[in-house]
Amino acid sequence: PSVIRRSDYRPPDWLVPDIALDFDLDPARTRVRATLIVTRNGDHDRPLRLDGDGLIPLEVRIDGEAATPDQWHMEAGYLSVSLSGSARKVETLVELAPESNSKLMGLYASGGLLCTQCEAEGFRRITFFPDRPDILSRYDVTLRADKARFPILLSNGDPVEQGEGDAGQHWARWVDPFPKPCYLFALVAADLACNADSFVTMSGRDVQLGIWVREADLPRTGHAMQALKNSMAWDERVYGREYDLDVFNIVAVADFNFGAMENKGLNIFNSRYILADPETATDIDYDGVEGVVAHEYFHNWSGNRVTCRDWFQLSLKEGFTVFRDQNFSADMGSHAVKRIEDVRILRAAQFQEDSGPLAHPVRPESYMEISNFYTATIYNKGAELIRMIALMLGPERFRAGTDLYFDRHDGQAATCEDFVLAMEEGGEIDLSQFRRWYEQAGTPHVRATLDHDPMTRTVNLHLHQSLAPTPGQPDKAPMAIPLRVALFDPATGTHHGDELLMLTEPQQSFSFPDFATPPILSINRGFSAPVIIDTNRSQDDLAFLSAHDDDPFARYEAMQQLMVNILVGRIAGQPIDEAAVIAAIRQVITDPLLDPAFVAEAIRLPSEAYLGDQMAHVDPDAIHAAREALQQRIGAELEPDWRAIHARTRAAEFSISAAAKGARKLRNSALGYLVASGAMDGPAIAFVQFEQAHNMTERQAALAILANGDSAERVAALDIFYNRYGADALTLDKWFQTQAFAVHPDTVDLVEELGRHKDFTLANPNRVRALYGAFTGNQWAFHHISGKGYRLVADCILALDRLNPQTAARLVPPLGRWKRFDAARGALMRGELERILAQPGLSKDVTEQASKSLE
Ligand code: B3K
Numbered sequence: 138p139s140v141i142r143r144s145d146y147r148p149p150d151w152l153v154p155d156i157a158l159d160f161d162l163d164p165a166r167t168r169v170r171a172t173l174i175v176t177r178n179g180d181h182d183r184p185l186r187l188d189g190d191g192l193i194p195l196e197v198r199i200d201g202e203a204a205t206p207d208q209w210h211m212e213a214g215y216l217s218v219s220l221s222g223s224a225r226k227v228e229t230l231v232e233l234a235p236e237s238n239s240k241l242m243g244l245y246a247s248g249g250l251l252c253t254q255c256e257a258e259g260f261r262r263i264t265f266f267p268d269r270p271d272i273l274s275r276y277d278v279t280l281r282a283d284k285a286r287f288p289i290l291l292s293n294g295d296p297v298e299q300g301e302g303d304a305g306q307h308w309a310r311w312v313d314p315f316p317k318p319c320y321l322f323a324l325v326a327a328d329l330a331c332n333a334d335s336f337v338t339m340s341g342r343d344v345q346l347g348i349w350v351r352e353a354d355l356p357r358t359g360h361a362m363q364a365l366k367n368s369m370a371w372d373e374r375v376y377g378r379e380y381d382l383d384v385f386n387i388v389a390v391a392d393f394n395f396g397a398m399e400n401k402g403l404n405i406f407n408s409r410y411i412l413a414d415p416e417t418a419t420d421i422d423y424d425g426v427e428g429v430v431a432h433e434y435f436h437n438w439s440g441n442r443v444t445c446r447d448w449f450q451l452s453l454k455e456g457f458t459v460f461r462d463q464n465f466s467a468d469m470g471s472h473a474v475k476r477i478e479d480v481r482i483l484r485a486a487q488f489q490e491d492s493g494p495l496a497h498p499v500r501p502e503s504y505m506e507i508s509n510f511y512t513a514t515i516y517n518k519g520a521e522l523i524r525m526i527a528l529m530l531g532p533e534r535f536r537a538g539t540d541l542y543f544d545r546h547d548g549q550a551a552t553c554e555d556f557v558l559a560m561e562e563g564g565e566i567d568l569s570q571f572r573r574w575y576e577q578a579g580t581p582h583v584r585a586t587l588d589h590d591p592m593t594r595t596v597n598l599h600l601h602q603s604l605a606p607t608p609g610q611p612d613k614a615p616m617a618i619p620l621r622v623a624l625f626d627p628a629t630g631t632h633h634g635d636e637l638l639m640l641t642e643p644q645q646s647f648s649f650p651d652f653a654t655p656p657i658l659s660i661n662r663g664f665s666a667p668v669i670i671d672t673n674r675s676q677d678d679l680a681f682l683s684a685h686d687d688d689p690f691a692r693y694e695a696m697q698q699l700m701v702n703i704l705v706g707r708i709a710g711q712p713i714d715e716a717a718v719i720a721a722i723r724q725v726i727t728d729p730l731l732d733p734a735f736v737a738e739a740i741r742l743p744s745e746a747y748l749g750d751q752m753a754h755v756d757p758d759a760i761h762a763a764r765e766a767l768q769q770r771i772g773a774e775l776e777p778d779w780r781a782i783h784a785r786t787r788a789a790e791f792s793i794s795a796a797a798k799g800a801r802k803l804r805n806s807a808l809g810y811l812v813a814s815g816a817m818d819g820p821a822i823a824f825v826q827f828e829q830a831h832n833m834t835e836r837q838a839a840l841a842i843l844a845n846g847d848s849a850e851r852v853a854a855l856d857i858f859y860n861r862y863g864a865d866a867l868t869l870d871k872w873f874q875t876q877a878f879a880v881h882p883d884t885v886d887l888v889e890e891l892g893r894h895k896d897f898t899l900a901n902p903n904r905v906r907a908l909y910g911a912f913t914g915n916q917w918a919f920h921h922i923s924g925k926g927y928r929l930v931a932d933c934i935l936a937l938d939r940l941n942p943q944t945a946a947r948l949v950p951p952l953g954r955w956k957r958f959d960a961a962r963g964a965l966m967r968g969e970l971e972r973i974l975a976q977p978g979l980s981k982d983v984t985e986q987a988s989k990s991l992e
Pocket residue numbers: 256257395397398399432433436455508511
């Protein structure tokens with residue numbers, strides 16, 4: 138497959154200011170007539186090239202007349218039309234079979250409805266069009282379908298007309314006044330019910346809101362609707378951005394390649410990010426709904442009103458929008474806990490990507506298949522870049538920068554550079570060196586050492602940064618790294634203020650006067666920069682910070698580091714005393730002033746995968762054994778506390794308030810430690826929680842805890858869960874996921890069995906992710922020395938690639954981490970990658986991921 142390069146960007150030869158689309162919708166045979174007004178862009182005589190993927194032109198017309206054979210021809214992936222003059226009308230007709238579209242890109246069928254997914258390059262599977270985001274067009278769309286089967290017909294913009302046709306048909310016409318790139322086009326034809334509400338914007342515009350779901354799911358849409366209204370108000374308050382159409386619709390579909398899609402005025406969602414009720418959704422699911430609804434809504438400005446010039450600029454909309462949704466969720470709940478959760482995700486997904494064969498900059502230089510670049514680097518690291526800019530500017534200047542960006546580029550297809558320029562001008566800052574964050578892949582390491590001179594009463598902080606080579610980037614230049622630091626006086630437990638240091642040189646020292654005694658360093662507070670910090674802090678220093686640091690992230694981090702040191706020491710055969718960590722946990726769980734949600738985060742053991750990241754070579758078995766042993770010890774030492782917390786946090790009634798969620802989170806951690814302690818009654822207590830819980834958060838946590846062990850309760854709980862929830866797809870996903878994620882010696886065999894279960898299907902991406910996606914995140918099981926885990930995942934990739942290459946390709950990266958493992962595992966992993974690449978007819982998506990993973 139050919140490589141697309143950022144440096145090859147050229148403005149389009151032809152523009153398409155207007156498009157009219159006419160759909161005769163039917164699952165087996167849909168006809169699409171497109172009428173494009175095209176205008177020549179610049180002085181050239183090149184033909185009009187219209188992308189088409191799997192399309193056959195049934196008609197081509199120019200200015201209303203059938204085009205003659207010399208006026209057009211097909212090339213690989215294009216319809217080429219020779220045109221004279223500066224503005225013409227080009228019409229095409231194609232036929233589609235949505236019901237046989239298993240890629241879930243373009244127009245497809247899901248659970249009896251018809252819907253579209255166009256980002257990044259799905260529009261070319263619907264009609265011939267220059268499918269690139271810098272072509273902005275006004276859309277006028279007419280949808281026609283059988284009225285009984287598809288009573289609801291939706292598209293972008295505002296509804297302008299509707300009517301009845303012959304033979305039970307009806308039609309609707311939608312016009313979107315805002316020019317948009319074709320990746321934001323959408324339609325839905327369905328028989329769905331609506332949760333209807335409204336929102337009055339800051340300028341007094343009345344917006345009709347609709348969330349469309351199957352009738353039976355209506356009671357599960359309240360949380361999404363509240364999240365939507367909160368998002369609309371938040372974007373007005375925080376960014377001064379108002380909604381711009383008379384209607385805003387969201388449709389939930391069961392089969393979807395990722396979370397959701399921000400189509401203008403018609404967001405289409407994976408149902409798992411819309412539906413939530415206490416019986417079937419966990420608190421994490423509730424937060425996911427809130428965050429994704431907000432994310433897609435915020436795209437209306439950061440993505441739709443200002444879009445991307447080309448796909449190399451993807452982080453322009455995605456990084457910025459993740460930053461916006463993270464801050465929204467923090468405002469809706471707890472800033473401290475949200476930051477800890479976001480950093481945990483960044484480290485788990487993005488740091489791993491950045492240290493492996495698929496590492497790429499936030500603004501990549503090349504790709505084979507753009508779908509492979511919807512990554513944690515583009516999204517989550519991209520968000521960290523915006524966060525650093527916001528930190529360096531402060532709230533007022535950051536807002537001045539975003540105002541300038543939105544005003545200057547409204548209605549345009551912009552670049553990351555445009556964003557940075559607006560920040561420089563609006564925020565009055567020089568970001569020359571900072572731009573390297575967009576260019577250089579890899580996670581910077583910062584070594585920090587503190588020394589104290591009692592004579593001069595001076596403290597010196599020595600910082601040293603390094604950035605390892607990544608594919609295609611052997612040499613790196615120093616980064617501009619904003620580090621928030623504070624120096625604590627161990628005697629008083631306080632500090633003299635938090636400072637923002639800019640590390641810009643390979644090595645740099647900072648002096649602090651007036652310290653009679655050596656202070657304790659708190660660094661990268663709030664996780665001010667997405668870097669890995671190594672310090673010379675002792676276990677005592679970390680214990681001190683875990684008790685006294687007033688920055689919640691730094692306090693959490695000190696606690697994590699204490700645990701990491703103990704576990705890594707144990708794995709290396711150099712045991713460190715565990716008393717410090719047990720004392721620190723005791724202190725945190727008995728501090729009545731702390732938010733229980735924070736406590737649950739602080740006492741959480743680092744994941745097996747995170748521990749692997751701390752080692753030169755990952756030893757899954759040793760990591761697992763060490764972590765289990767520490768968990769058992771913490772469980773046993775503090776057993777009475779765990780019992781007390783578990784009893785105390787039982788709520789009579791369900792509430793979705795932050796306090797109630799925090800209590801559940803702590804309750805579930807206490808249960809985890811109690812069962813880990815080995816107490817005889819542990820499984821029974823978990824089973825009672827499983828049976829009596831009035832919400833899925835507690836029920837699933839109890840199930841997961843039981844699934845990690847071997848007890849009669851394990852078998853019973855899994856059966857009960859299946860029988861109770863088997864009919865609801867999203868809840869049944871949890872049954873698959875919990876078993877794939879179980880830290881249990883039989884998991885790999887169980888996953889093989891579950892892959893043959895009657896309820897397993899490759900046709901539904903959620904189900905695939907629930908089983909195989911979860912499994913690849915289960916380090917101990919996936920990396921089973923037999924290599925069976927690798928084989929199961931490779932088999933799945935090969936089978937799925939024939940149906941849905943985009944989702945298949947997402948399963949490849951875990952196999953690409955072979956350099957991080959021992960020779961035996963590494964060879965097995967490479968063997969599977971080679972087997973995948975040998976499959977004839979392999980998709981471009983999987984080819985790119987597997988071949989890069991072998992390098
Ligand atoms: N923009 C979409 C992602 C599309 C993924 C295409 N492979 C959802 C989002 O980030 O909001």
